Amino acid sequence: xxxxxxxxxxxxxxxxxxxxxxxxxxxxxxxxxxxxxxxxxxxxxxxxxxxxxxxxxxxxxxxxxxxxxxxxxxxxxxxxxxxxxxxxxxxxxxxxxxxxxxxxxxxxxxxxxxxxxxxxxxxxxxxxxxxxxxxxxxxxxxxxxxxxxxxxxxxxxxxxxxxxxxxxxxxxxxxxxxxxxxxxxxxxxxxxxxxxxxxxxxxxxxxxxxxxxxxxxxxxxxxxxxxxxxxxxxxxxxxxxxxxxxxxxxxxxxxxxxxxxxxxxxxxxxxxxxxxxxxxxxxxxxxxxxxxxxxxxxxxxxxxxxxxxxxxxxxxxxxxxxxxxxxxxxxxxxxxxxxxxxxxxxxxxxxxxxxxxxxxxxxxxxxxxxxxxxxxxxxxxxxxxxx
Amino acid sequence: xxxxxxxxxxxxxxxxxxxxxxxxxxxxxxxxxxxxxxxxxxxxxxxxxxxxxxxxxxxxxxxxxxxxxxxxxxxxxxxxxxxxxxxxxxxxxxxxxxxxxxxxxxxxxxxxxxxxxxxxxxxxxxxxxxxxxxxxxxxxxxxxxxxxxxxxxxxxxxxxxxxxxxxxxxxxxxxxxxxxxxxxxxxxxxxxxxxxxxxxxxxxxxxxxxxxxxxxxxxxxxxxxxxxxxxxxxxxxxxxxxxxxxxxxxxxxxxxxxxxxxxxxxxxxxxxxxxxxxxxxxxxxxxxxxxxxxxxxxxxxxxxxxxxxxxxxxxxxxxxxxxxxxxxxxxxxxxxxxxxxxxxxxxxxxxxxxxxxxxxxxxxxxxxxxxxxxxxxxxxxxxxxxxxxxxxxxxxxxxxxxxxxxxxxxxxxxxxxxxxxxxxxxxxxxxxxxxxxxxxxxxxxxxxxxxxxxxxxxxxxxxxxxxxxxxxxxxxxxxxxxxxxxxxxxxxxxxxxxxxxxxxxxxxxxxxxxxxxxxxxxxxxxxxxxxxxxxxxxxxxxxxxxxxxxxxxxxxxxxxxxxxx
Numbered sequence: 001x002x003x004x005x006x007x008x009x010x011x012x013x014x015x016x017x018x019x020x021x022x023x024x025x026x027x028x029x030x031x032x033x034x035x036x037x038x039x040x041x042x043x044x045x046x047x048x049x050x051x052x053x054x055x056x057x058x059x060x061x062x063x064x065x066x067x068x069x070x071x072x073x074x075x076x077x078x079x080x081x082x083x084x085x086x087x088x089x090x091x092x093x094x095x096x097x098x099x100x101x102x103x104x105x106x107x108x109x110x111x112x113x114x115x116x117x118x119x120x121x122x123x124x125x126x127x128x129x130x131x132x133x134x135x136x137x138x139x140x141x142x143x144x145x146x147x148x149x150x151x152x153x154x155x156x157x158x159x160x161x162x163x164x165x166x167x168x169x170x171x172x173x174x175x176x177x178x179x180x181x182x183x184x185x186x187x188x189x190x191x192x193x194x195x196x197x198x199x200x201x202x203x204x205x206x207x208x209x210x211x212x213x214x215x216x217x218x219x220x221x222x223x224x225x226x227x228x229x230x231x232x233x234x235x236x237x238x239x240x241x242x243x244x245x246x247x248x249x250x251x252x253x254x255x256x257x258x259x260x261x262x263x264x265x266x267x268x269x270x271x272x273x274x275x276x277x278x279x280x281x282x283x284x285x286x287x288x289x290x291x292x293x294x295x296x297x298x299x300x301x302x303x304x305x306x307x308x309x310x311x312x313x314x315x316x317x318x319x320x321x322x323x324x325x326x327x328x329x330x331x332x333x334x335x336x337x338x339x340x341x342x343x344x345x346x347x348x349x350x351x352x353x354x355x356x357x358x359x360x361x362x363x364x365x366x367x368x369x370x371x372x373x374x375x376x377x378x379x380x381x382x383x384x385x386x387x
Numbered sequence: 388x389x390x391x392x393x394x395x396x397x398x399x400x401x402x403x404x405x406x407x408x409x410x411x412x413x414x415x416x417x418x419x420x421x422x423x424x425x426x427x428x429x430x431x432x433x434x435x436x437x438x439x440x441x442x443x444x445x446x447x448x449x450x451x452x453x454x455x456x457x458x459x460x461x462x463x464x465x466x467x468x469x470x471x472x473x474x475x476x477x478x479x480x481x482x483x484x485x486x487x488x489x490x491x492x493x494x495x496x497x498x499x500x501x502x503x504x505x506x507x508x509x510x511x512x513x514x515x516x517x518x519x520x521x522x523x524x525x526x527x528x529x530x531x532x533x534x535x536x537x538x539x540x541x542x543x544x545x546x547x548x549x550x551x552x553x554x555x556x557x558x559x560x561x562x563x564x565x566x567x568x569x570x571x572x573x574x575x576x577x578x579x580x581x582x583x584x585x586x587x588x589x590x591x592x593x594x595x596x597x598x599x600x601x602x603x604x605x606x607x608x609x610x611x612x613x614x615x616x617x618x619x620x621x622x623x624x625x626x627x628x629x630x631x632x633x634x635x636x637x638x639x640x641x642x643x644x645x646x647x648x649x650x651x652x653x654x655x656x657x658x659x660x661x662x663x664x665x666x667x668x669x670x671x672x673x674x675x676x677x678x679x680x681x682x683x684x685x686x687x688x689x690x691x692x693x694x695x696x697x698x699x700x701x702x703x704x705x706x707x708x709x710x711x712x713x714x715x716x717x718x719x720x721x722x723x724x725x726x727x728x729x730x731x732x733x734x735x736x737x738x739x740x741x742x743x744x745x746x747x748x749x750x751x752x753x754x755x756x757x758x759x760x761x762x763x764x765x766x767x768x769x770x771x772x773x774x775x776x777x778x779x780x781x782x783x784x785x786x787x788x789x790x791x792x793x794x795x796x797x798x799x800x801x802x803x804x805x806x807x808x809x810x811x812x813x814x815x816x817x818x819x820x821x822x823x824x825x826x827x828x829x830x831x832x833x834x835x836x837x838x839x840x841x842x843x844x845x846x847x848x849x850x851x852x853x854x855x856x857x858x859x860x861x862x863x864x865x866x867x868x869x870x871x872x873x874x875x876x877x878x879x880x881x882x883x884x885x886x887x888x889x890x891x892x893x894x895x896x897x898x899x900x901x902x903x904x905x906x907x908x909x910x911x912x913x914x915x916x917x918x919x920x921x922x923x924x925x926x927x928x929x930x931x932x933x934x935x936x937x938x939x940x941x942x943x944x945x946x947x948x949x950x951x952x
Contacts, residue, residue, distance in 0.1 A: 041890070041892070041893075042888070042890055042892070042893040042896075047892065047896065147478070165896050165897075165899070168896065168897075169896075169897050172886070172897075173886070176886060176887075182887070184887075184889070184890070184893075185889065185890060247943070248452060248904055248940060249426070249471060249472040250451070250472050250473065250474065250475050251472050251473060251474035251475070253474070253475065263951075273471075273472035286766070287766065294574075294935075294936055295576070296574065296576045296580055296582055299574075299936070299946065300582075300589070300946065300947070300948045300951075301951035303943050303946040303947050304485060304946075304947040304948055304949070304950055304951060305950070305951065306943060306947075307485075307943050307944065307947045308950060311478035311479065311482065312475045312476070312477060312478040313475065313943050314478065314479070314482075314942065314943055314944035315450050315451055315452075315475065315476070315942050315943075315944060316451070316452075316475060316942065316943055317452060317904075317940035317941055317942050317943070318937060318940065318941055318942075318943060318946060319903070319904050319906065319937075319940045320902070320906065320935050320937075321935055321936055321937070322935060
């Protein structure tokens with residue numbers, strides 16, 4: 001980033017230093033581009049993600065947004081690729097993300113739920129996922145921590161988990177090594193297109209400072225829609241505030257990423273021995289900055305379900321809860337050039353954005369660097385909106 | 388009457404306790420100092436002695452991670468040293484179905500049964516309000532008025548401070564204040580819903596008004612060796628003595644800032660300790676402080692009388708007094724601890740000014756941090772007070788906070804001392820009751836206000852007498868732990884800051900500082916102060932770690948309620 005008079009300049013500005021924006025900044029810098037990464041908090045990845053690497057269709061989203069299911073199915077093949085890409089990325093950075101692909105279980109408590117999982121597994125197999133249906137005998141062997149109410153499960157062999165704290169740290173170090181300019185603790189207020197013809201963008205910050213960039217990437221998760229609106233564009237990003245819980249450490253017991261066919265729960269254990277309990281229970285957005293805040297009813301229901309699924313965790317203590325924001329659009333990501341404004345790009349992953357982050361970053365980087373990513377990404381084009 | 392003694396086993400060996408004392412007290416008396424080992428294999432024992440630090444964890448009857456300081460010996464327990472991340476016991480075979488937690492709806496809920504809480508309860512109840520006081524301990528009294536837990540011919544009887552507390556508690560009970568003991572309120576939501584857990588699981592309170600009176604906990608003194616077993620807070624040692632008539636060791640050194648250390652010295656001497664020295668960070672009181680002393684004598688002659696008595700006991704016992712002196716480091720030396728004392732301010736060539744003592748236990752009492760996590764978690768406004776070097780709750784003269792229906796009283800709002808808390812509690816209890824439409828005696832209230840003003844004058848003079856600049860970051864050594872729980876060193880913080888990190892949350896996520904079981908209570912203020920100094924800002928509401936529920940670690944079994952539909 002350089003400064004001319006009153007205005008900072010950068011070849012490319014990326015707004016949003018979450019997982020997608022951060023990794024994209026790195027890929028563009030690796031290709032020799034001059035990149036400024038702007039975040040109202042810190043850059044390097046999500047501040048709230050709990051590290052599930054999702055592959056199978058999440059029953060939660062299928063229930064909440066049945067109209068998204070076709071989109072979810074279309075994006076499904078991207079997920080196993082995204083997990084493999086995480087592994088390659090870990091190797092490339094020479095880092096330890098605490099990444100484990102031990103498979104993910106989606107458990108059922110009733111014949112109806114098991115039937116739903118069987119149908120889902122059939123569809124997922126057609127779309128290239130490695131999935132199986134397990135009965136209680138299998139589970140007694142593979143997952144003895146599951147409570148007596150569980151009668152069977154779908155296992156998705158491609159699923160896993162990682163520790164976002166470790167990833168974020170390695171990614172931020174990588175960005176600094178590559179010379180990416182990190183503007184942390186800075187909120188971009190509005191965007192401006194410089195003239196009707198293509199001549200770049202001006203970003204406005206609260207203290208009156210401005211940044212001029214030739215190319216602009218919006219990677220601000222649920223905040224992307226509001227930023228796009230300042231350019232007169234319409235992208236319906238929806239903030240989905242939700243909360244997570246983490247316990248004190250215990251001996252290794254839960255190897256899988258555990259979910260439920262009909263209820264909102266994720267359970268997994270980090271290599272620290274701590275168990276992370278989540279699953280999308282809603283949080284509130286409170287205060288003038290719409291700060292995500294844990295709700296008592298969510299916390300109670302979430303921990304009650306966790307206890308029901310894995311009863312031996314009863315004496316383990318929750319030491320912290322936190323709330324973050326998931327981004328939902330229409331079940332699919334929004335990746336690539338704006339159909340309206342030359343030089344503007346979007347980088348918003350689909351559901352399970354952390355899982356999809358690095359791969360989506362690669363695809364957007366290739367589109368920006370080469371004009372296309374070498375594959376048909378029409379499904380994710382911003383063209384489907386007035387964006 | 389219960390038998391005065393109770394046996395239990397620790398690592399298979401029989402230990403005899405005085406019935407009713409804490410496991411921490413009984414084990415200390417049995418000469419056991421290491422209660423758990425950390426992820427890195429370090430040994431830990433009692434540190435805070437009041438349920439905050441989570442370093443005295445032991446396994447009790449198969450339940451992992453129980454705080455020895457908060458577990459009473461009332462039956463034949465099976466106890467063992469806790470190792471990091473031990474496997475969990477098998478699940479209960481036929482657990483009873485989970486119920487929705489009972490909801491209690493008093494006019495006034497008071498959280499914390501210390502001086503402020505009890506005084507508030509008495510006044511609110513006297514005005515006619517229904518009052519419940521929830522407290523995480525088995526007995527009311529808080530820290531200042533903690534009651535004796537044990538009996539026996541070898542047990543020194545209660546002293547006037549115990550008696551005054553007992554009288555207050557009795558007064559509250561006689562008025563119809565309901566105490567809920569062993570209840571940890573772990574979360575407050577929107578000022579209306581208070582979630583807790585206790586011996587029978589989840590509990591809920593939905594009061595018309597709540598008074599938060601959660602007190603304070605001791606400031607950390609993060610020098611090399613501050614995590615060794617045998618190094619504990621002054622409050623922890625005082626709890627051993629005042630609740631169980633136990634002493635932390637035979638030879639003891641007390642260091643810190645303020646009169647509590649003197650009181651502890653006198654108490655330990657009476658308990659048979661050899662108190663080798665008191666290291667006071669402030670200067671020796673001189674004629675220059677005559678004004679402060681006179682002010683104190685006028686405003687609280689009883690406290691001055693107590694102080695002089697403590698001093699006399701200490702002098703008679705030959706306790707060495709060091710002024711403008713702090714603990715620089717503590718090292719393990721066989722079974723003993725070697726303490727290095729030195730000047731309070733780090734400067735070059737101070738080695739010649741260092742003094743060493745070899746002792747069994749070290750007590751550190753460098754002042755207090757307000758336990759304001761429930762208030763901050765709810766979003767109640769706070770401001771930084773540079774004199775007390777802590778956040779204070781913004782309130783009006785009736786204790787009303789920035790959230791309707793939420794009041795705060797006592798040390799959790801910023802330190803003021805037990806006597807001020809008592810006076811303030813009475814005012815805030817009356818204000819809460821009056822706001823709910825209950826009649827309050829104006830003469831009585833005016834007396835409380837005069838009382839509070841008097842104790843504030845005393846406290847102000849006391850601070851002037853014990854003036855001290857706080858922990859000098861020049862004493863920091865990169866190998867020293869800042870975060871006891873996650874075993875994060877100051878050097879790790881420096882490494883993070885070297886990558887241009889400025890936000891405390893970012894440093895937390897990078898280094899794991901503050902992510903452990905004490906929830907950042909000890910490292911948080913130290914780190915916030917460090918960053919404020921480094922980046923030239925004054926600490927404020929949002930500059931420390933974000934407050935999170937639960938404000939204490941809570942077992943999943945105690946968080947869970949009825950199955951969601």
